[in-house]
């Protein structure tokens with residue numbers, strides 16, 4: 001049996017988040033209601049809202065509910081086929097009392113503890129994502145955004161041509177794979193994923209928090225989760241322009 005702390009990755013897709021949690025030091029299990037033949041860890045095919053096991057069997061839970069219903073300007077997705085799952089998932093996680101992180105696109109109804117961008121990790125993508133943690137995540141980022149950097153847009157089809165503006169990197173499978181830091185997914189799976197660098201960064205923060213609370217207070221378990229009372233619409237502090245706020249956000253961008 002693994003001596004690593006256990007993590008459950010809800011809405012795991014082909015495993016971008018899971019790979020980062022694995023690299024951070026977790027023993028990861030993924031859940032998705034569709035088959036995920038490329039998912040690289042233990043996999044359970046199930047509805048994330050009707051799990052066939054207890055959430056409290058895991059030390060930590062990550063949830064990446066589908067983002068389409070929350071995309072700014074994404075009126076094409078407001079057709080009733082894309083459910084808003086953030087609230088029910090948050091309620092379920094809070095009721096279970098497990099430490100958790102919920103991830104989604106800018107504009108989603110999260111309390112924004114942290115915003116990450118691919119360029120903060122030296123990747124040629126932006127793919128801004130918002131994160132809400134319980135306990136809350138520290139707002140520290142690995143670097144500031146570098147929006148002068150050439151990027152590719154990992155959405156739509158991998159057509160092989162340059163992107164929407166002339167100095168973009170090409171949109172092909174090899175470029176997507178390299179800039180996402182993911183070499184086991186098909187292009188359509190890459191468009192749904194977040195780079196493992198994001199969840200590795202957050203997973204390490206979570207584990208370091210547990211280690212330091214043990215060394216300070218002698219606790220042997222993860223800290224109690226923080227119950228969310230108030231939603232913020234925008235990230236705390238933060239230079240809005242530098243973070244790319246106001247820019248049109250594409251599906252999964």
Ligand SMILES: C[S@@+](CC[C@H](N)C(=O)[O-])C[C@H]1O[C@@H](n2cnc3c(N)ncnc32)[C@H](O)[C@@H]1O
Nearest residue numbers: 011012013015016017032033047048064193194
């Ligand atoms: C944005 S993708 C997740 C991508 C993943 N976090 C990654 O980094 O590779 C959302 C996933 O949620 C799954 N999904 C949607 N509704 C679900 C539900 N009710 N239960 C389980 N999985 C669901 C979809 O099949 C899809 O794979």
